[in-house]
Amino acid sequence: MTEKLALDLPLILPDVPDAADACVGRLQDTIKAKPGVTEVHVVPPADGPAQLCVHFDAKQLPLPRLRELVRAAGAELSGRYGHGLWAVKGITHERRARTVAETLAAIPGIVEADASATGTVRVEYDRQAIEESAILAALAKLKVTRTGVVASDDKAAHATELTHAPGDDHDHADGSKHWPGDGHDHSHGQFLGPNTELIFALTCGALLGIGWALEAFIGGFPEWLPTSLYIAAYGAGGFFTLREAIDNLKLRKFEIDTLMLVAAAGAAALGAWAEGALLLFLFSLGHALEHYAMGRAKKAIEALAELAPDVATVRRGREAVDVPVEELIVGDIVIVRPNERLPADGFVIKGSSAINQAPVTGESMPVDKVKVADAAIARAKPDMVDAASRVFAGTINGASVIEIEVTRRSNETALAKVVKMVSEAETQKSPTQRFTDKFERFFVPAVLVLAFVLLFAWVVVDEPFRDSFYRAMAVLVAASPCALAIATPSAVLSGVARAARGGVLVKGGAPLENLGSLKAIAFDKTGTLTEGRPRITDVMPTEGTSEEDLLALAVAVEALSDHPLAGAIVRDGRERLGARELPVATDLRNLIGRGVTALVGGETVWIGKAEMFGTDGIPALGDAATQAIAGLRDGGRTTMVVRRGDRDLGAIGLMDTPREAAKAALKQLHAMGITRMIMISGDHQKVAEAIAKDVGLDEAWGDLMPEDKVAAIRKLAGEDKVAMVGDGVNDAPAMANATVGIAMGAAGSDVALETADVALMADDLAHLPFAVGLSRRTRRIILQNVIVSLGVVALLVPATILGLGIGAAVAFHEGSTLLVVFNALRLLAYRDKWREERSPADGEAPQDLSLREERT
Known part of the structure; x- marks a missing residue:
């Protein structure tokens, strides 16, 4: 017989709070390999942290032994694998990012490595094989220096927060942490500031122009003067190119920088100094403008990190003192004055105000906030605080003074997690980028072979060697896939930045592309299509039971549960019962997807779906309860049956209100070409159909247990790409099996924020058409960029073979690179x-x- 064991992931992997982390996958694989284990999966429950669920044969593997194995494997993995997400300087463009990632990934002990042109490096490494200091030393050899820690499980990294390489001139007495784009990004700063490369490029152009003017229009000057100006132009235009080419050659990489230098040197050897200087001018100018354009997209993301204020006003006894937000602790009382940004996540304990949540959730209108009804309950269960009292760091207070109690430290706020996840998303490659990377691996060697063959054209064609050499260099320049390398990353970066600015968190290029190609979307019912605030509509006791007795027993038991339906029964039940004393309930057990059971006065009480009764040893329902359930379901009610001992006490009917924005959002999705929209629900089929008809869905699948929802999504995914939209808690397994998992209300839910591919920060389905539309625009721009990139190469290669000069080839080459970058930047608008x-x-x-x- 197969049994189950559920263990909290944070206890097994204490340094890995994200259930989607690679270490979790390794843990699952490790445990699956044990004899007697049949299945291992992650279940993030509604009332606690993510759990690891292990299905095992108790005859082969006793429970105590299994616990030991799981904990030992978790301790080994938690202590063995390290993770780091660092802000760095020294990565100036996509080709450089790829070189850094490939070089790190080749180091023994590094499991995964990614780098972004925006100055972010993500590494996962085996601590038994390599230390973090060795990784930083390897980065230093690549002339890449860590300037800040976006996220790391290395305690030393959190303690120092800022590491400097020898000779680094970024010492700060206050130990402040740098982020890319915060005014300290000196990748190209050097001694003339952040625009040094642009200044060098313009200087090269000025020297070239003066030399050409002296040669063409003004006589009487010695012949060496224009040549000297051209040589000086070589120095200004080739400075950064030479430096990068040397770095690449040390790594045995033959990049476009090296090709440009070879071509410029060849032109000089042939006496064409002006043409070589023009080549370097155009290339360095294009490079500098590419960095500037990518910097704009970069700043759109980095602006998120600057939303939260640096200082908070905290109540200390009767006094109010200003403290750095990093020093805020859970439980601090923060005073927020009119028009100030909130410094931390928490809940309102005094005052009321309208708060602009657009910086975090993208909501267009200010949201009214009021103090919590019971601060003690809110303090005990901060994740269950009503949205009307919950507030987030980085949002803007309205016209009234409020006081909030802090529930998360500054590095754990919803805003901080968004910044971290967006930074991680920059390093995640999309399907198109993976394709172009593979294409380049075959294309570049083919171009080098073609150029080598053209070097010997003089043997076949009656022309001097210099002409053959010149043609070969022109082909090398024309065929270099610079625009192709930046085509997809620039669009993904801009798309992720625009989505985050609109209150939608997209975790990388893959979900950004996939979201726009969907034809089917599945929706959870509770909290997604409905408000998630059900109310009691009917109380139907059986004969011999009063309505008050039925409600009192239900309230006593459900008060121990965190389920939304339990909350509704407790809230509305207490209101109906008034001051009546409740019985004492103990030993609550959650029967996932079915209901709960507890002890009251020594007797077992069951509360749950009608389908729970008559299975697993629970006696079937009587005729009276069955008839009551049927009547309630015909009216579209969600039903809960209450039984004490062997006696059915009655049924409670509840109804959840469909979201106002849901019907309009679904109508728009239909108009956008989403041909199939399905609601999957654990509710009875009739209830599911009633809600689906109300909001305008095509299909409704009811009576589904959590594992049935997973099977339903797998079935849909087998037919076509499908998204699963839910609240990210009970829906996490189904979301994980969809092409794209989409969570709503992620700003207030850690689990939703961490488990979804796409997170709608606001609890509002109206953001979904925006996300789909942005994805489709991103896909179009990526396609345009790839066509332009390959099209220019396809035109330039034969043109240069037939005689097009290096200068013209470089102009088209760099022009196409700038074109795809600026085309991608349109996504920001x-x-x-x-x-x-x-x-x-x-x-x-x-x-x-x-x-x-x-x-x-």
């Missing part, structure tokens, strides 16, 4: 047209939405 065009009757005025676009 993507507008949420659907929300802008919605009428006031739909809930928002168009002018309010245009203001949102201006603010963001």
Whole structure:
């Protein structure tokens, strides 16, 4: 017989809080290999941390032994594998990022390594084989220096927060931490500031222009003067190119920088100094402008990190003192004055105000916040605090003074996690980028062979060697796939930045591309299509039971549970019962997907779905309870049966309110070409159909247990690409099996934020059409960029073979690179047209939405 064991992941892997972490996958693989284990999967429950669920044969593997094996494997993995996400300087463009990632990945002990042109490096390494200091030393050899820690499980890294390589001139007495783009990004700063490369390129152009003017229009000057100016232009235009080429050659890499230098040197050897200087001028100018353009997309992401204030006003006894936000601790009382940004996540304990949450959730209108009804309950269960009292760091207070109690430290806020995850997303390659990378691996060697063959064209064609050499260099320059290398990363970076600015977190290029190709979307019901705030509509006791007795027993038991339906029974039940004393319930057990059981007065009490009864040794329902359930379900009610001992006490009917924005959002998704939309729910089929019809869905699949939802998503995914939309808690397994998992209300849920591929920060389905539309625009721009990149190469290679000069080839080459970058930057200006065009009757005025676009 197969049994189950559930263990909290944070206890097994204490340094890995993210259930999607690679170490979790290794842990699963390690445990699966044990004899007697049949299945291992992660289940993030609603009332606690993520859990590792192990299915095992108790005859082959006793439970105590299994516990030992799981904990030993977790301790080994937790202590063995390290993770780091660092802000760095020294990565200036996509080709350089790829070189850094490939070099790190080749080092023994490094399991995975990725780098981004925005100045982010992500590494996962085996501590038994390599230390973090050795990785930093390897980066230093690549002239890449860590300037800040975006995320790391290395305690020394968190203690120092800032590491300097020998000779680094970034010492700060206060130990402040740098982020890329915070005014300390000196990748090309050097001695003339951040625009040094551009200054050198323009200097090269000026020297070239003066030399050419002296030669062409002004006589009387010695012949050596224009040549000297051209040589000086070589020095200015080739300085950064030479430095990068030397670094690449040390790594045995033959990149475009080396090709440009070879071509310029060849031109000089042939006496064509002016043409060689023109080549270096165009290349260095294009490089500098590429860095500037990518910097714009980079800053759009880095601006997120600057939303939270540096200082918070904290109440200390009767006094209010200003302290750095890093020193805030859980439980601190923070005073927030009118129009100030909130310094931390927490809940309101005094005052009320309208708070602009657009910087974090993308909501267009300020949201009214009021103090919590019971601070003690909120303190005990901060994740269960109602949205009307929950606040986030980086949002903007309205016209009233409020006081909030801090529930998360500054590095654990929703905003901090978004910054970290967006930084990680920059390093995740999309399917198109993986394709172009593979294409380059075959294309570049083919070009080198072609250039080598052309060197010997003089043997076949009656021409001097210098002409053959010149043609070969021109082909090398023309065929270099610079634009192709930057085509996809620039679009992904801009798309991720625009999405984050609109309250949608997209974790990398793959979900960003996949989201736009979907034809089917599955939705969870509770909390997604409905408000997630069900209310009691009917109380139907059986004969011999009063309504008050039924409610009192249900409230007593459900008060021990964190399930949304339990919360509704407790809230509405207490309101109906008034001051009546409740019985004492103990020993609550959660029967996942079915209900709960507890002890009251020594008797067992069951509360749950009708389908729970008559299975697993639980007696079947009587006729009276069965008839009551049928009547409630015909009316579209969610039903909960209450039994004490062997007696059915009755049924409680609940109804959840469909979300106002859901119907309009689903209508828009239909208009955008999403041909199939399905609701999957654990509720009875009739209840599911009633809600689906109300909001405008195509299909409703009800009576599904959590494992049935997973099977349903797998079935849909086998037919076509499918997204799963849920709250990220109970829906996590189903979301993990979808092409794209989408979580709503992620700003208030750690599990939702960590388990989804796409997270809608606001608890609002209206953001979904925006995310799909942005994804489709990103896919179009990626396709345009790839076509331009390959098209220019396809035109230039035969043109240079037939005689097009190096200067013209470089001009087209660099022009195409800049074209794809600036084309990608258009995504930063993507507008949420659907929300802008919605009428006031739909809930928002168009002018309010245009203001949102201006603010963001």
